[in-house]
Amino acid sequence: MSKGFCENCNKLVEYKIQEINDCYEIRGKKYNYKEVKGYCKNCNEEVSDSKITDENLNRIDNAYRTEENIIKIREIDEILKKYKIGKKPLAKLLGWGEVTLIRYLNGDIPTRPYSDELYKLLNDSNYMEELLEKNKNSITDKAYNNVKNAIKKLNEITFKTDLESEIELIAEYIILIGKEITPLALQKVLYYAQGFYKAFFGEFLFDDDCEAWVHGPVYTKIYDKYKIFKSGNIQISIDYDVSDIIDDEKKKLLDVIIKCFGYYNGKALEKMSHYETPWMNARNGLRVNENSNNVIEKDDIEEYFYRVKEKYDMLNILEIKKYSDNQFNRVIGI
Numbered sequence: 001m002s003k004g005f006c007e008n009c010n011k012l013v014e015y016k017i018q019e020i021n022d023c024y025e026i027r028g029k030k031y032n033y034k035e036v037k038g039y040c041k042n043c044n045e046e047v048s049d050s051k052i053t054d055e056n057l058n059r060i061d062n063a064y065r066t067e068e069n070i071i072k073i074r075e076i077d078e079i080l081k082k083y084k085i086g087k088k089p090l091a092k093l094l095g096w097g098e099v100t101l102i103r104y105l106n107g108d109i110p111t112r113p114y115s116d117e118l119y120k121l122l123n124d125s126n127y128m129e130e131l132l133e134k135n136k137n138s139i140t141d142k143a144y145n146n147v148k149n150a151i152k153k154l155n156e157i158t159f160k161t162d163l164e165s166e167i168e169l170i171a172e173y174i175i176l177i178g179k180e181i182t183p184l185a186l187q188k189v190l191y192y193a194q195g196f197y198k199a200f201f202g203e204f205l206f207d208d209d210c211e212a213w214v215h216g217p218v219y220t221k222i223y224d225k226y227k228i229f230k231s232g233n234i235q236i237s238i239d240y241d242v243s244d245i246i247d248d249e250k251k252k253l254l255d256v257i258i259k260c261f262g263y264y265n266g267k268a269l270e271k272m273s274h275y276e277t278p279w280m281n282a283r284n285g286l287r288v289n290e291n292s293n294n295v296i297e298k299d300d301i302e303e304y305f306y307r308v309k310e311k312y313d314m315l316n317i318l319e320i321k322k323y324s325d326n327q328f329n330r331v332i333g334i
């Protein structure tokens with residue numbers, strides 16, 4: 001449990017988290033963001049904690065970069081991992097000073113031209129290949145070969161997965177990492193991943209809607225693909241590494257969701273989802289065993305998981321376990 005200093009109690013105390021809509025002014029322009037505040041569980045006065053301060057600074061930074069379309073730190077880091085290149089070699093390929101990327105990764109905000117150049121590298125491996133061939137003499141042979149091989153692998157993966165949607169790739173990752181996942185459990189893990197990713201990162205993992213079936217939230221595309229396995233564990237074999245395709249931020253969240261929910265069986269997860277308002281709202285007015293393809297509204301998912309995050313004082317994704325444990329203990333005896 002997080003602790004902070006309460007001036008009213010004059011000691012370190014446990015606190016609860018609340019998010020409020022706020023704005024921050026930079027050079028005369030206001031940027032909206034959700035501010036985190038901590039309140040003492042004893043007296044309800046606001047507490048101070050460096051973790052809250054750091055989180056709010058990070059949120060302000062992300063709000064500014066999003067509004068101004070400036071590349072984020074995690075996206076720069078993604079470029080380095082995507083092309084298997086170091087900070088200094090990449091700066092040399094770009095014709096920048098060696099410490100430029102180091103400064104950006106430490107929090108300095110790039111100018112728009114520099115940001116645009118990085119976005120081109122992030123989104124277009126062909127542009128990276130052009131830059132590599134044009135400036136290959138500025139880096140070592142080892143660095144050149146690493147990038148060349150990374151681009152080749154990216155192109156192979158793109159070719160092999162051009163028919164795979166985002167939700168299908170994420171489902172494959174869950175199946176492979178979870179190891180013992182039934183079709184019923186997969187549906188619920190996808191649902192929890194969708195909700196918590198939205199709560200923590202402000203966007204959904206994938207565009208697909210889920211439907212409020214008798215046995216809980218269901219993504220029909222995934223149901224059709226894996227229904228052949230019925231109640232058994234899903235077995236798949238693919239000729240590419242799906243972990244190379246999904247970005248690191250998503251993988252970190254998925255790894256936590258798999259650990260928090262993936263070890264429960266499908267029936268337990270089904271029961272847990274039945275006591276959550278998104279599924280209940282979509283089933284309103286239906287009999288218990290009445291078939292339905294009513295869509296669980298994304299707004300309901302967003303609202304519910306934001307409230308869960310706030311209720312359980314979650315400052316990071318590792319704290320999702322507080323909810324999964326509590327929800328399981330709550331419904332298992334019902």
